[in-house]
Amino acid sequence: MSTTTPARSAIRPGDVTITLLLLAVFVYGWVEASAWPYRAALVPRIVTAIGTGLCLLKIGQLVVSSVRGRDDIDAVEDVSQGEGPQIIDEDEGDEQSLEYIFAIAGPRAWVVALGWIAAFFVGLRLVGLFWVTPIVTVLYLRITGKTSLLAAVAYAAIAEGVLYLAFRELLHVPYPRGIF
């Protein structure tokens, strides 16, 4: 699987959106903290003030990069990517493949994936874990996994059995129950 990511434009809408969103969060945090006593407000105001400043700095960087093209910021990125062993945190090593998959997945794939996740959690709230697990498992394996009905049912049965034995009987872990 290729690990190259799609080419980036000088300004990425996602960066702008996230930065503006975070700026709004920090500004809101500052305003909210204004009404608190001194001790309660001290750290929040420090954090939100610095956060606001850095968001403005980031916006400035994005504006500069859109004016200059791929000179400053992306040149630094190129350096980071191109020279020998990379000093990256252990999280970013996985993220290169994740980023690639997220970038190339089409809108339909996203809608389908998010739809299944939504269906699971809505079902969870309605009928609880022990009902939604086998239902969603069978449906997902049949529709998306294109597995046989027998395999899907067997998998669901084993999963349900493991859930019941491990979490209810052995570990006594409370599990989510549904409204109905």
Add this chain to the structure above:
Amino acid sequence: MLRGRVPGEAPVPARGEVIVGDALVSSLGQVLQVETLALMLAGIAIGFVVGILPGLGGSVTLALMLPFTFNMEPVQAFAFLLGMWTVTATTGDITSVLFGVPGEATAAAAVLDGYPMTRRGEPGRALGAVLFSSALGAIFGALVLAASIPIIRPLVLSIGSPEFLMLTVLGLTFVVSLSGRNVVKGFIMALLGLLVALVGIDPQAGIPRYTFGQLYLWDGIDIVPLVVGLFGGAELLQLMLSKSSIASQKAYRPGEFVGIMDGIRDTLRHWWLVIRCSAIGAGVGMIPGMGGSVAQFIAYGHAQQTSKKPELFGKGSIEGVLAAGANNNAKDGGALIPTIAFGIPGSVGTAVLLGAFLITGLQPGPEMLTTNLDVTFSMVWVTVLSNLVAVGLSLLLIRPLIKLTFISGHWLVPFLLVLLTLGAYTASNSYADVVVMLVAAFVGVAAIHWEWPRVPFLLAVVLGGLAERYLFLSYSLHQWAWLTEPAVLVLGGFALFVAVGSPVRMRRRARRRQAELAAQAQQPTTAPTSTKPATDEEARA
């Protein structure tokens, strides 16, 4: 030191010696209890599978397993979690060697020489070398952890609130500075994490902060659903979107596992290299925020520099394999030192482990080196025992376990959905935690997609509460005079150096690179040159 000795009576050892010796023995006894051993073996089994499967990180699984420790005793909880976590580093090397796909991000260096060895027909030798050196590295890291405890105790006991505060700040700056190219983003995410950590009842004035009138938020946002969503959500979505097996390469043929003993002999022959690379792993692992990805390449680079045949590195050098293997496990022992002694996580995994401290009612810091010393030593024993068991199992079960890597993603999705749900829900038996998990998953996916680092956010959430508490304690005890304490000034200066120095160094590299590119562009060339490797194979060549 002898006190009150009567002739013929055995000497009375000093108080410190009795405590350490007793704790060492009693902790082994606790680890060897049936229930604890069973939990450790369960953790090893989980870590074994997780380490083999590329895409399922050890830190993510650690976060998913965290809620199940609620009803466990501290020693049992850490036997389960550490048994799982320390093993993922070992087994992650297996897929690195066999398929060229790192099972863990920290097993990337093992690909550089392990995979070429497999391709030229020496998978057994490479596996034997990487597994055995991993085991030795783990033992070394555990010994460093154990040996540092008597030394680090007086140091920790002399550290007060101001010093803990600066260590917290230093921990944050290390992580942020290692956001790679996204330094400003890393800082912003860290500040967002601090803001999240402030949600709840203010410990100073007792008023609710950022709770939006919700009673659930009065206790703050639990770390577990945050971690589960932030990391597990993205992994789940990746499997659903890719619709393929986790590992699709088949570079090996069953039966080609002879030579494992050759690899073990290579490890013993290069024992000094193994010790040096283990020391690098433990040392770098001790530095909060550095992480295994940094340590592995430092160790690899050192091995190449000191090798008599450096030209073989990257083409199947056994020394490269040994360096990667030894470092990989030693770093875990090193990362535990600041976590246990100071409550400052040395890596993402130890940041999650801090949650285990909170769940089991333990307080990182001086207590872990005094009243809870047996729990600390139990971690040492678990690290050693679990790696020995894992290596033994690896050697026995390599062939059938490899088949797991070819499981199609859709078989894992339902299982992961349930695991995420339970992991979040069991934090406080509330659906609100599931909502938090989903929001965190959304944040995690957006962060990956738009390259905003998640680790600074997580560590800031963990460290934020501590930082505020130490700040007010420092002020209460010393007013503002604590700012002029020598240790505070040194640590603060170091934090400033790390925070500012990293982007300055990157900017200098960027200018140097630009100059090189400009010079290359002006020279006439006969063949096209690329400034960026197009594939990982070219980067490794």
